[in-house]
Amino acid sequence: MTSMFGKPRTPSCTNERHFHSLPECNVAILGCQGSGKSALTVKFLTKRFISEYDPNLEDTYASEEVVDQQPVLLKVMDTADQDAPISCERYLDWAHAFIVVYSIDNRKSFEGCQPYLDIIALHLKNAQHESPVLLVGNKLDMEQYRQVTKAEGLSLATKYGFLFYEVSACLDFESVQHIFHEVVREVRRETERHTVVRPLFILEEKPSLHLVPPATVASKHGCTYNTLATVNYKEIPPIAQAKVVTVKSSRAQSKRKAPTLTLLKGFKIF
Structure with a gap:
């Protein structure tokens, strides 16, 4: 795994064993170029905001989080599709959950979300288990330049039965963290929902x-x-x-x- 934020570190054997023992939650971040996917990922992982990065860089990062007093290894794939889904199998079969991002000050990025939502919905229709999907309106700090209303975002998410949030990767770490933690909670709920209790038979x-x-x-x-x-x-x-x-x-x-x-x-x- 390469690094956007410095030299990669090779974990020790002890750390490797620790990570392997943790439950994993794989999340794919999707959306058009310029929607702020990488900014959200970096904000969550480092609490810092970056305004410049390579838009063609795709990578997967790991972070150990504690959600509701339970540890989990959260793996985030920051995808690098340009303006349309390409080779979707690489994340459809890998991810336990999906976050689709658009910018509230860019209607084109909002319209570009629909192909991603369509592909995910089709994938989940044929999948054995449900995967949580969040539609996220980013750049809430650009409210004065808003082109997509909150009602439009909510309506699109409701159409597919997905969750909806608006955040600012630039300003608010707590809201960004809440989105990723909520993904974990939703994945956990789906796991518990599909846990089968075997019946007892009496003779x-x-x-x-x-x-x-x-x-x-x-x-x-x-x-x-x-x-x-x-x-x-x-x-x-x-x-x-x-x-x-x-x-x-x-x-x-x-x-x-x-x-x-x-x-x-x-x-x-x-």
């Missing part, structure tokens, strides 16, 4: 309410035997799911928590 042995006349079975030696079924199956699972359930394992299952994701603090470049 009861009790006399049948309606006794069946004994069946006569002949043996090879001419003797006969009477049989009477007394086992009543309340619910029989497939063989692969049948297990012996003890009180201890049931309590353990009741305390099992769904997997969660959280973010990182401190800029880490590899």
Whole structure:
């Protein structure tokens, strides 16, 4: 991973083991050139604002965050599409969530969001799990030059069923941080929503309410035997799911928590 902000640092073996043990949240930042994607990424990772950067540079950065008292390794892909989605597979299959950015003082950047939203919506339609998507109006500090109203941004996000925010990468770190942390929370909610609790099956042995006349079975030696079924199956699972359930394992299952994701603090470049 290269660095926009200095020389890359090679993490120690201890740090590598620490990072590998953290849950990950991959976020792709999308939008037209000049919308402020890189400025948002840098503001979140370093608390600094940059006005000049290479618009053709695409890179992925990692930061250890703590969201709601839970750590997570947040990986941010700052994409470098010019004015239209290109080779989208590189981030569609990688990202757990998407942030689509436009500039409130540039209507063209707002209109350029729709192809990204269309591609993401189509991808999610065929995906097994939902991925949170945020539409973000950037450069709120340019309010006097606004070309896209807040109502228009909200309307576009509502059309797709996505979330909507307006921020300023130039002025407000807390709002920018809130967006990335909210992405983690949404990813966590989706993970918990798709956590399946396996049902328990109970086998009861009790006399049948309606006794069946004994069946006569002949043996090879001419003797006969009477049989009477007394086992009543309340619910029989497939063989692969049948297990012996003890009180201890049931309590353990009741305390099992769904997997969660959280973010990182401190800029880490590899």
